Amino acid sequence: MNRIKSIMRARSMLLGLIILALICVAALSANLIYPADPFDIVARANLWPGSPGYPLGTDMLGRDMTSGMLHAARISLIVGVGAAGLSVALGTLIGVVSGYFGGWVDDCLMRLTELFQTMPSFLFAILLVVILQPSIGSIVFAIGITSWPQISRLVRAEAMRVRQQDFVSAALTMGIQHPAIIWRHILPNSLAPVIVAASILIAQAILTEASLSFLGLGDPSVISWGSMVGAGRSSLRTAWYMTAVPGAAIFLAVMGFMYLGNGLNDLLNPRTEVR
C-alpha cells in the first residue's frame, strides 16, 4: 500500500516536472521558431485551430496564436518566478527577524503581516500597477509585495523553533553577533518548508499576473496569456478558442507548479503522511 502511494506521489511530481519542462521549452524556443514579433499581423483573422500553417489559429486581428502562446510563456515564467522570489526574500527576512528576536519586534512585524493578510491584496496590486505604470517590473513588485505574509508566518514559526535549540544558545555564549547567528544557524534550518511554499507561490503569482493582464493591466509591450484571454473575450460568441487556448496554458502552468510543490512537500516533510 505504501509503495503504491509513493509511486503515485512520484508520478504527480513527475507530471509536474514534465509540464514545467514543456513550458520552459516553449518559452526558450519562442524566438527560434517565431523570431517575428507576436503582435505582427500575419494571416487572415479568425482562423480556427488546425488551419494549415497556424496550428492554434489566428486571433481577431490575424495574429498567429501559436507565436503568441510561446512568447507569452516567457512572461508568465519570468513574472511567476520573479514575484515569488521577491516575496520569499521579503517574507524570509521579516519572518526570521520576528521569530528570532521575539518581543516587541515580533509584535510589530506580526501586526504588519496581519495587515497585509487582511487587506484586499489584489486590489492593492491593481493600485500599485496603475500608479507605477504597467510593466513587468511593476507587476513583479506588486505581486511580490502582496504575497509575502504566508512565507513570513512559516519562517517565523521555524525560526522560533530553531531559536530554542542548544547550538543557538552555544553560539550566543560564544559571543557571536545576532546577524551571524541568523545567517549561519537559523536560516539554513528554517528553509525547508519555504521551498514547498515557494513553488505554490509561483503558481499563485502566475494566476495573479494572468488576472492583472486580463483586466488590461499587463505590460502593454509584451504579450501574455492573460492579455490574450482578455482580448479574445470580445469574440467569445464566434471564436471561443481565443479564450480557451491561452486559459488552458495558464491552467497547465499553475498545475505544473502545484504538482511540483506537492511532490516536494512529500519529499521534504515525510512526517505529514505517516498517520
Next chain:
Amino acid sequence: MPALAKYMLRRLAQLLPVALIIVLCSYMLLRMAPGDMVDVMAGESGSATPEYMAQLREQFDLNAPGYVLFGRYLNNLAHLDLGYSFRNNMQVAELIAQRVPATLTLMLVAVVIAAVLGISLGAVSARYRGRWLDEVISTLSTIGFATPVFWVGLLLIVVFSINLRWLPSAGMQTIGGVDGFWPSLLDRLRYMALPALSLSFFYLSIYVRMTRSAMLEVYGLDYVRTARAKGISELCIAVRHVLRNALLPLVTITGLQLGSLMGGSIVVETVFSWPGLGRLAFDAVFQRDINLLLGIFLCSSFLVILMNLLVDLLYAMLDPRIEIRS
C-alpha cells in the same frame, strides 16, 4: 451581554491601527500617483494655462506641507468624504455606496455555495481517505485551485449562455425588471447563477482541502475510537463527532480568505458585467481614476475588517471554550 460588548470593543481597538495604516498606505499611494487634483481638473476641462493651474493650487492650498495635507485627508475621511470622481461627475462615496450591496450579495452567495459543497466533498474525501473517491475529489480540488477565475467564468458563458442558452451572461437582472415578487426573485437568481458559481469555484477547493485535513486530524483522536467502540454508525461518527469539531478552523479560514474573495469578485464582476464594486474598480482602472480606485480600496479594506470582526464574533459564539473575557 456586556462581556461580548467588551470583547468586541477590544477587537475594534486592535483593528483600529490596521485601519489607520491602510489609510496611510492609501494616502501615500495618492501622493505617488502622477499628477494631483489640479492636473485632473485641468485635464478634464481640456485647456488650462500654467498660471491658472498655479492659482488653483494656491486656492486649494495644495502647497501645504505633507502632514497638513495628510491631516486634511484624515479629516475628509472622517466626514466620509472620499473626494470627487471627475469622470463620473459624482462623489466617490456616493458611487461606492451604490455598488456595495451587489458585491456583498455576490460574495455571500459564493461563500455559501463554496462552504456547503466544499465541506460535504471534504467530509466524503476524509471518510474515504486513500480510496479512489478521495483521489478523485483531491484531483478536482487541485484543478479548482489552478483554474483562473476569469477563465472559468468565460467558459461557463460559452457553455451555458452561448451554446445552451440557459442562463444570461451579463448584468444583475432583466433590464426594466420583472413584475411580481417570485418571478423577479427567479430572474435575479438566474442572473446570479454563473457569477456566483465562478467565484465559488476557487474557494470550493480551499474548503475541500481544509475540511479534509481538519477532519483527518479529528479522526485520530481518542473519543472517535471510543465512539467506534460504542458501536455508533460510521455516518453518525463522521457527521456528529468529527465534522462538528472540524468546522471551527473553517470559520477562521473564511475570515482570512475574505480579502482575496474581494479580489476574485473584481475579476468575476468584470467578466459578467455585475454592477458591483469590482466592476466599478475595473472602470476606474480603465479611466485611470485614482481617486475612485483609492476610495474603493479603502472601502473594501474596511468591509473586510468589519467582516473579520463578524467572523470573530461567530467564532466566539460557536466555540464555548473561547472565553469572552474583558
